[in-house]
Amino acid sequence: MKKELIDYLKSNHKEIHSDWLNKLQETGDKKLHEIISDNDFFLMGQEFTNLLLGDSSSAERYVNLPVFIEKAVSYNWPLSFLVRGIQVLEQVILDHLKIKAPGTEDVYKQVEVLNEWLHPLCQRIVEVYSDTWERTFSLQKIALQELSAPLIPVFDGITIMPLVGTIDTQRAKQIMENLLHGVVKHRSVVVLIDITGVPVVDTMVAHHIIQAVQAVRLVGAKSMLVGIRPEIAQTIVNLGIKLDQIETKNTLKKGMEKALEYTNRKLVGIGE
Template sequence: MNQKFKKVVIENSDIIVEQWMMEINSLKGGNYTANISTDLFESTNREFVNVIFTSIQNEGSSKAVEDFSEKIINLGWPLSYITDGLQVFRRVTVNYILSQSEQVDSAFISNVLKSVDLWVEPLIRQLVNEYSGSWEHIVSLQRLALQELSAPLIPVMDSITVMPLIGTIDTERAKLIMENLLEGVIKHNSEVVLIDITGVPVVDTMVANHIIQAAEAVRLIGSTCILVGIRPEIAQTIVNLGIDLAKFPTKSSLKKGFTKALEITNRKVVDLERKDESIERMIESIQGE
């Protein structure tokens, strides 16, 4: 930036900031900032303009830019907040420099515009790049977190585990289900795995094939897979599509599936009250003899 213009801007930063704040505040109410509290909006604007002036004084301050971009993302504000703010700052700065000069011919105006652009454009690129990079990083972390939650394998009893599935199953998620299922079966030494599709809204040919492949993979490593949570509409869809689920047990509810899993592992649910009553009757019968 032209050193003469730079000096003017820095020496009159208070005036430029106030003009910028006035214009930014005038935009509030007609865009994405309408629902932001006044205090938060003003404090963030003050921090924004400090980042801008820090940039011109230090010829670029990547740390301040990085921190501010990350803050905007955490607040949930769009990238347009940054670009709009810098465009307004560009306009305010140019207007102020021109208003302070007696020379306003085309060459001077062109020089002012070029000088301000040389200052603002790199800052726009830096802020946008930092914002995009931070956003991609956050999205990546969220994606990993969702993947961990999308196909959990839960051991509920010795040799019995449950995999509850919720939401749509696509190819990528099906691959994750398969990996978690096989790793979990070996890790927990599971004899029976219950795949609960109660929370899966649609079961089409693709979804059914993925589930069949997962069940077949479990069978090949010596365990049994039970598909539970088959609602009437899903059962009808499976029949209409001609999908064969005869290779492994299916149950309408997790409770029924768990009972079946106990049978497979040579266990059963016993009503202790009835058992106690039976024992008491047996004792009374013996004593009566």
């Protein structure tokens, strides 16, 4: 960017920033402003314009850009909003050059300079945002997979795996891995697989559960399927799914009582 334009942007930074925020609020998506608080909008907008118009060199600006984009993703700022922000900034700067700085070098040349500066920056923002979002999504997916099939030790030798939500092939694989790893790690004698939170049990889900039970048996532990609601039981019967070799209970409480029996324990009242 030419020195004359740089000096002008530096000396009018606050006014440009203010006009930019006002114009974005006027033309922006109302639903977006409902998601982003006024304070966050102001602070992030200030950081954004500082990044674009600040004293840092072009090289430093590109180095600092990923830090800002990381924050923007964490604040759920959509990419379209950032691109719109650059477009509005370009228009605001041109308006300032035309109206408030008539003595500046030919406006058309300044437009060319702005395009050479902002358009590659816009492209870079798209690239960094895409990379950051993909990385964030991958980390979230891994975290959800780890949480989707937890194995919880409740007593010595007794563990519970509560399942919530739909079970697909990928999740079934995660369930199997967590189950076998946890059984060995916690030296489980009995494992309760709780399907209270599974909305639908079809042939595929039942097949995955049967496989999990068989795998647990191979590593020397006993498994029990609990949380079978009446509608799930009816579905299993209608589909002709055979769970003869799997011990089942309709509630986690009954399953826990049976698991305690298997480990030579029982629940007793305080007064007994």
